[in-house]
Amino acid sequence: MRLAELSERSGVSAATIKYYLREGLLPPGRQVNARTSEYDEEHLRRLRLVRAMIHIGRIPVATVREVLGHVDDDSLGHTIRLGAALWALPQVPEPDGGEEDEHLRGVREEVDSVLEQLGWTNALALRTISPSYRSLVVALAAFRRLGYGEGVELLTQYAETMHRWAVLDLDFMETHASEVEQVEVAVLGAVLFEPALLALHRLAQEEETTRRFGWAGGAS
């Protein structure tokens, strides 16, 4: 298939596809001659993956390139490749004060004790370098800075829920044979499944809110 057909089948404009090729998000097609290339189903799939990462996962183009680079890199071990890909995903940025702590330090201690209590020894060991750990601490500290510190106490319950979710993810991942696919599935789980589950969560909130308060609910 040529560029025009790839564009039509994916619903992505030819100019945008050229842009992705230029940026290295899509591998070049098979060169037929100096002025024509041929694309296949794998290109279409990759294009859909890229689009989903950008629009559903809200991942910047440069980051997509980096993440997919790790996914494709078969010179690394399985865990490393997966870790590298997941760690390249966008994270919560540094808080405003630069390094001003207090809340940050308090939350960090609390998170550490929760991890220890849960027996997450691997996560504890990775703590100093894991972006997920940093994101967690920063987000919780912001919450606490607004006066909702008590929310953090539920952390253990939430952590158990999230662990159950992770087990489901990895079970699902292991049903897929190829290593490249396994890493891809894990990345997709983080990039596409998270938004889906957040939408499901908001839907559950809507359900529960209307159950408790009805449709017009509360005073005006």
Place this chain on the structure above:
Amino acid sequence: MRLAELSERSGVSAATIKYYLREGLLPPGRQVNARTSEYDEEHLRRLRLVRAMIHIGRIPVATVREVLGHVDDDSLGHTIRLGAALWALPQVPEPDGGEEDEHLRGVREEVDSVLEQLGWTNALALRTISPSYRSLVVALAAFRRLGYGEGVELLTQYAETMHRWAVLDLDFMETHASEVEQVEVAVLGAVLFEPALLALHRLAQEEETTRRFGWAGGAS
């Protein structure tokens, strides 16, 4: 406190605070005279809230204004205000094809049957207008378009988990008296707590991955 102090205490530059005032994200200070305004602790809190929404929640400035407008609007009922605020949050954009269905239609049917099975009658009734429902369907359709349809079968399990989470949210919310605060807590739950829990989820994934595959794991 004057602008310079507000800036120093929050770690946000004076120019940025002026920008937020201009955009209506912060209410103006108490005018002392033609060229001086006085700000209080409530301004500091609001500023931190805005910063958290923008940087942790990744919400566009215009959307923050809209969401906070709903939170502050005491002319509406409780449920409506909450719904309006949550529905104003950024959602998954339309898929590429414009309206090309098939996957979309299939997923929609599947989601509907899951909702029915769970007895989420309110969510089912809101289905046609709820942005969360749309986001869910679009994200799952993208997943399926990439060949991972089976993931959707776990939907019921995930939905039950998300409902449990929503119940925890609303329980927490109800411990807060003021209506304005209740709506704020719900919005914060969606905006700050979601990133925190996603970080927790990724941490759980790291833990479980290293448990199963070790540190170097898999072939190279």
Place this chain on the structure above:
DNA sequence: GTGGTTAGATAGTGACACTTTCCAATGGAA
């Protein structure tokens, strides 16, 4: 009365994700 600060207006910046425009080289149709 002088120097530093303030609110407010206007314009500028850099990142980002495309989009447009141009080109010469093809390749199928007439």
Place this chain on the structure above:
DNA sequence: TTCCATTGGAAAGTGTCACTATCTAACCAC
């Protein structure tokens, strides 16, 4: 063979976004 739409590639342009910088006139403390 001639014509003309299409192709890959390069380069410049566009619109949005979240600030950031510059300027002005008023004010206040010393």
